[in-house]
Amino acid sequence: MILKELSDAFGVSGNEDDVRAIVLDAVRDHVDEVKIDAMGNVLAAKRGTGQDPMRVMLAAHMDEIGLMVIGHDDNGFLKVRSVGGIDPRLLPGTLFVVGPERIPGVVGVKPVHLLESGERKKVSKIEDLVIDVGAQSKDEAEKLAPLGTYATFATRFQELEATVSGKAFDDRAGCAVLVELLRGEPFTFDLHAAFTVQEEVGLRGARVAAYAIDPDCAFALEGTIADEIPKEKDVSPTTRLGKGPAITVMDRSFIADRRLVQLLIHTAEEQDIPYQIKQPGLGGTDAGAIHLAREGVPSATVAVPSRYIHSPVALLSLDDFDNTVRLMRKSLSRLTRDTLK
Amino acid sequence: MRDLIKKLVETYGPSGSEEQIRDAIRAEVEPLVDEVRVDALGSLIAHKKGDGQRLLLDAHMDEIGVMVTYVDEKGFARFTRIGGVNPLTCIGSRVAFEDGKVGVIGVEQKRDDADKIPKLEQLYVDVGATDREDSPVQVGDPAVFMRPFAAQGTRLIAKAMDDRIGCAVLVETLRRLEETPHDLYVVFAVQEEVGLRGARTSAYGIEPDVGIAVDVTGTGDTPESRPMAVKLGEGPAVKVQDSGMIAHPKVRRLLVERAEEAGIPYQLEVLARGTTDAAAVQLSRSGVPAGCLSIPCRYVHSPSEMVDENDVENGVRLLLEVLQNPL
Numbered sequence A: 001m002i003l004k005e006l007s008d009a010f011g012v013s014g015n016e017d018d019v020r021a022i023v024l025d026a027v028r029d030h031v032d033e034v035k036i037d038a039m040g041n042v043l044a045a046k047r048g049t050g051q052d053p054m055r056v057m058l059a060a061h062m063d064e065i066g067l068m069v070i071g072h073d074d075n076g077f078l079k080v081r082s083v084g085g086i087d088p089r090l091l092p093g094t095l096f097v098v099g100p101e102r103i104p105g106v107v108g109v110k111p112v113h114l115l116e117s118g119e120r121k122k123v124s125k126i127e128d129l130v131i132d133v134g135a136q137s138k139d140e141a142e143k144l145a146p147l148g149t150y151a152t153f154a155t156r157f158q159e160l161e162a163t164v165s166g167k168a169f170d171d172r173a174g175c176a177v178l179v180e181l182l183r184g185e186p187f188t189f190d191l192h193a194a195f196t197v198q199e200e201v202g203l204r205g206a207r208v209a210a211y212a213i214d215p216d217c218a219f220a221l222e223g224t225i226a227d228e229i230p231k232e233k234d235v236s237p238t239t240r241l242g243k244g245p246a247i248t249v250m251d252r253s254f255i256a257d258r259r260l261v262q263l264l265i266h267t268a269e270e271q272d273i274p275y276q277i278k279q280p281g282l283g284g285t286d287a288g289a290i291h292l293a294r295e296g297v298p299s300a301t302v303a304v305p306s307r308y309i310h311s312p313v314a315l316l317s318l319d320d321f322d323n324t325v326r327l328m329r330k331s332l333s334r335l336t337r338d339t340l341k
Numbered sequence B: 001m002r003d004l005i006k007k008l009v010e011t012y013g014p015s016g017s018e019e020q021i022r023d024a025i026r027a028e029v030e031p032l033v034d035e036v037r038v039d040a041l042g043s044l045i046a047h048k049k050g051d052g053q054r055l056l057l058d059a060h061m062d063e064i065g066v067m068v069t070y071v072d073e074k075g076f077a078r079f080t081r082i083g084g085v086n087p088l089t090c091i092g093s094r095v096a097f098e099d100g101k102v103g104v105i106g107v108e109q110k111r112d113d114a115d116k117i118p119k120l121e122q123l124y125v126d127v128g129a130t131d132r133e134d135s136p137v138q139v140g141d142p143a144v145f146m147r148p149f150a151a152q153g154t155r156l157i158a159k160a161m162d163d164r165i166g167c168a169v170l171v172e173t174l175r176r177l178e179e180t181p182h183d184l185y186v187v188f189a190v191q192e193e194v195g196l197r198g199a200r201t202s203a204y205g206i207e208p209d210v211g212i213a214v215d216v217t218g219t220g221d222t223p224e225s226r227p228m229a230v231k232l233g234e235g236p237a238v239k240v241q242d243s244g245m246i247a248h249p250k251v252r253r254l255l256v257e258r259a260e261e262a263g264i265p266y267q268l269e270v271l272a273r274g275t276t277d278a279a280a281v282q283l284s285r286s287g288v289p290a291g292c293l294s295i296p297c298r299y300v301h302s303p304s305e306m307v308d309e310n311d312v313e314n315g316v317r318l319l320l321e322v323l324q325n326p327l
Helices: A002-008 A017-030 A139-145 A169-183 A206-212 A258-271 A318-334 B002-010 B019-032 B163-174 B195-208 B250-260 B278-282 B309-324
Strands: A035-036 A040-044 A055-061 A066-072 A078-083 A093-096 A103-107 A130-132 A150-152 A163-166 A190-196 A217-224 A299-307 A314-317 B037-038 B044-046 B054-060 B065-071 B078-082 B093-096 B101-107 B125-126 B144-145 B151-152 B155-158 B183-189 B211-219 B239-240 B267-270 B290-296 B307-309
Touching: A002 A163, A002 A169, A017 A035, A017 A040, A017 A163, A017 A169, A017 A190, A040 A206, A066 A139, A078 A150, A163 B144, A169 A190, A169 A217, A169 A314, A169 A318, A190 A206, A217 A314, A217 A318, A217 B211, A258 A299, A258 A318, A299 A318, A314 A318, A318 B144, B002 B019, B002 B155, B002 B163, B019 B037, B019 B044, B019 B163, B019 B183, B019 B309, B044 B195, B054 B163, B054 B195, B054 B278, B155 B163, B155 B309, B163 B183, B163 B211, B163 B290, B163 B307, B163 B309, B183 B195, B195 B278, B211 B250, B211 B309, B239 B250, B250 B290, B250 B309, B278 B290, B290 B307, B290 B309, B307 B309
Parallel strands: A055 A190, A055 A217, A217 A299, B054 B183, B054 B211, B211 B290, B239 B267
Antiparallel strands: A035 A040, A040 A190, A066 A078, A066 A150, A078 A130, A093 A103, A093 A150, A103 A130, A163 A314, A299 A314, B037 B044, B044 B183, B065 B078, B065 B144, B078 B125, B093 B101, B093 B144, B101 B125, B151 B155, B155 B307, B239 B290
C-alpha cells in the first residue's frame, strides 16, 4: 500500500529526500514529465486527452513535523527544537529516529516514581526536553547527531480494523491520494501534480511550485483534523472520521473558490459519495500559497479526515481515503473551462 | 452620490462571496470605461485606455461578516469571523445571508466571567430554527451585518463603509472623468479583509507604474479615542504610513500637491494599526510606488460606520485632479 510506504518514510520539512524517492518511483511510469525544482518539490505532468487546454494543479505536501538537534549537553543528551507545529505535551517518552543513520532515540522523561508533587501537573516546554540516543558524553553526542540533525517520530504504519494508524498522515494521506490519481486514466486537461516541500513551516514549496506551474485552478489534497472525540458540550467537530472527504470552505490561509466547492459538492451528491464540510476558520493548507500565485488561482482543498494529526500516531479510515480518491477523480472528470466561467 | 453610496453599502458581499456587489459595481462602471473584466480571484477590473503611465486605483468591494461553523441540535448556528469582527459589536446585531435569510446574534447567558467581553465561541446566530434538521442555514454559509443606510446632516452612517465608500469614490470619479492622460486601471478588489488577497493578484496581472488605494481610516476625534491626528470632516487623508506600508514619498507628495493646487482640504494620516490594499500593490512583482487616499471613518468594523459626505466629495475632487494632470 502506497500510504504505508509514504507514512513510514522520514521527511521532516527541509529534509524530504526519502519521501521524494518514494514518490518518484510511484509516479514515474504514469506521467509524461517529472522534475525536481529548486526547492525540492516534485513536479509531475500528466498530459490530458487534449479536449481542454486548461492546466490543473494538484498539490500534496511531502514534509512532516519533527525535531531538529540544536545542542548537546555534557551528559550526551540532545537538545532539540520543533520543526513545524508540535505539541510538547506529546513528546516525553516518545520514540524518535535521529539523523540519516536512523539512530533510535527516546525523548527523556523522569520516571513517575521520582516526580515531586506538582510536577505531574506541569507540561514540559520543548526547551526542557532532550532526546536520549545513549551517548555517554558531549563528544559522542556531537558525533552521532551534529547540530542541525533531524529527528522524526519512529512510529510504523499499522492496519487496524476499519482504520489504519501511522505517523505523518498530514500529509502523506494527500500524497497517496495524488499518487492514486496519477496512476489512473488521463483527464481532458493537463494535470500538474506538485508534491511539495516545507508546508509545515509556511507553505513554502507550494508557493514556488504554483508560480512555475501557472495553473488555471488548483486543488490541495490534505490529511486534516478529525476531532469528534467526546466533548462535554454540543460543539462543532472539525471533521468526523468515516463521514467522507472533507471539503474546505474557508480556513486561516484562504477562502475556497465557490465554483470549485460547488463542483465537489454536486459531484459527491450525484455519485453518492459521502462528504463533509470542514469546520470553517481552522488550519491552513498549500492552497493558501497557491491561490495567490501570479494573477491568482481559483483553489479548493479536499482532505482525508485523520485523528491525532501532528502527534506521534494518527488514525484514518480507509473508506474515507478511497472516497477522497473517488470524489477527486469524479470531480476532475467533470471539470471544464466552463466550471470557472 | 448618496443614492450610489446607499446602494453599494447595502449590497451583500463578504470576503469570498463578492458576486452580488461585483454585479452592482459592474453595472455602474461598464458604460464609463473601455473594458471591464473579472480576474481569476474575482476582482473587477475597469480599464480606461490611455497612452500615459499605467495607474492602478483600488478599492476593495468585500466586507467583513460571519460564517456558520456548526448548527447545534436545537438549530442555533455557531459562527466564525470573516475578517476583523469584534464580539462587542456582534451582540444584538442582525445578519443577512446571501439569499436574504435573517439571523439574530445572541450570547450564552451562563458565562464564568459575565462582566468580560464574551468570546466569539460564546455567541450564536438564531435563525428561528427549532432543531438542526429544520435549520435554513448550513455549515459554511456566509452572512453580513444588516443595517440600513442613514444620513444626518453631512454624516453618512452604514455597515460596510469599509470599503464601499472607496468603491463609491472610484465610481463617482469615473462618472465625472472626461479625459485622462494615464492608462487607467480601476480595481474593485476581493478579499481585502482576510489579507489583501485580491489586490495582490490583480496588481500582479496589471503590472502598474503607480498604485493608489482608496480605503477608510480611523479617526482620533471621538471620546477617549486613541491618539490620531485624523478628524471626520477635515478632508480626505493622504496616508503617510500604516502598520503594513510606508507610502512612497512621491505618491504622497503627488496627492498633497494636487490638493494644495486645487484648494482641496486634506489631512495627513499615520495609522498605528491596520493597512490597505496599497500594501499588497506596493510589493507586487519588482515593486510599485504606492500610496493611499483615505476617507476618515468612525467605528470601523462595526455595523455602523460613519463618514462625512464632504470628505467623500473632496476625495473625488482630489482623485480627479490626479487623473487629469500628469503624474
